[in-house]
Amino acid sequence: MSRRWMMKQGKDEILPGSPYHEGEKKWFIIYLRPRSEKLVHKILTDLNYEVFFPTIRSLRVWKNRQKKRITLPLFPNYLFVYTYEHELYNIKRQPRVATFVSCDGKPATISGQDIAGVKRMLGMDKTITVETRFTKGEPVRIVSGPLAGYEGVLIQQNGRTRFGIRLEAINYTVLIDISRSAVEKR
Template sequence: MSGRKTISPKRNKNGVIAPVGSVPKRWYLFYLRSRAEKSVCVELERRGYDVYCPTFSSLRVWKNRQKKVVEQPLFPNYIFVYTYEYELHTIKSLPRVVNLVALDGKPAIVSEKELAGIKQMIELEQEITVEAKFSQGEHVRIISGPLSGHEGILTRKNGKNRFGIALKSISQTAFVDIDVSTLEKIDRKL
């Protein structure tokens, strides 16, 4: 016997063979058909994928003056999927999935830190807004409170200071009201 080890390929939950030495799992972003976030998330979770679709509660007033609190996606038409790169084609081919978001021809990867910041913003149970353009402002780091350690952009809107975490892959920034006493300036570009 030669003492060589043979490495047999591993299969994932869906039966797809994982390439030996493949890159680690990452958060990828997919663009969906309008109002398909919930159904696509359910389907992906059923197939064993880790999926994140951030939502927030909003008070809606209907034509008959009835008020109702509804859950809405924070980033309409987008979902985040934690998976391997070799599984992207399988996900992209699902019904109601329009495309994989890419930057410079490569799949857009969202960092764990960006998603953790978004999750913590939602947990604050404050009004949270998303703007489609990057707001220019000072680059800051939060030094105290539940968002401590996160870096983002400081802007001022309607007389309030707002802290934003930018998701460059979809050119959107999530903002929440912030007390400037919990911030420090940083010099690096985000």
Template sequence: MQAFKRPYYWHAIYTRSRAEKRLYQELCSKNIECYLPLHKELRKWSDRTKWVEEPLLRSYLFVKVSEREYYDVINSSYAVRYVTFGGKAVPIPEQQIEALRLFLEDENRKVDLCPGHLEKGECVEIVCGPLKGIQGEIIQIKGKSRIVIRFDSLGTCVYTDISLDTIKQVQPVMR
């Protein structure tokens, strides 16, 4: 008689704040397959600079589990809950996890994330460059890196190629 083989699926799990590496180690010690995407960052302190590996996606870890191990993961010390949709954990296709792994293995590729989804009407602040500190409103999005921003404080609109890592979303200023 052939043994029944349970299907394994990748899922994303929320971790406690800044506990991604600890949850990863805990699950590995339980022989649960997991993946923590890391990227190198140059950190500056007052006395030194150093390259450190940081989680690419803060508070997330990917686990490949069957129904049997599903609850073992959530009962771990640093796990909060699965990423769900309609009350069910969302399975992630294997090829998406593999694509993320291959993408991060390329050391010549700089990886940046844009938090959230930028839309027309959102308020943003320039965080570096000659316009650092100036806040404006997104008027138009043209492709992945070309946006039009209206700066009330400057009395004009700026149409430019701008890297999304040079802006951050902010709450609109009440007048």
């Protein structure tokens, strides 16, 4: 049974274990057109893809001094999709998707542990920041608290101790305040 025959018969889905299934599911990085994260998230979710769209709440003050809490993307113009590599072409064909992030001609991925770490940071009631320019810190492992077991970097910033998970493929570091007693050197 050829792939072309399967598509003619309306069987466009490649199932794990079939001869047409290649590789394993990974977290791929999708680059979007500006301000289209919510729309593409909805489109991909409706197509049954597992999509990670991290957001933060921010207080904005308008010109008329009105204050309003708004939801902003943690990584503007990026979404993370847990899928097979061969499905990236179908994702790229969706409206408002510019491309997928690649490194050396291959689609870039982020480890599941990094995604889980960012999700856990978002679940904590602490201020989260994202840095693109990053000062090197010492590699550490968290030994206590909700982030126990995660590895990242420890930096001093404005007199505060901060723990960061580095997402090298998109050149971002997610930082959160942490107690120095909760970490150990790797």
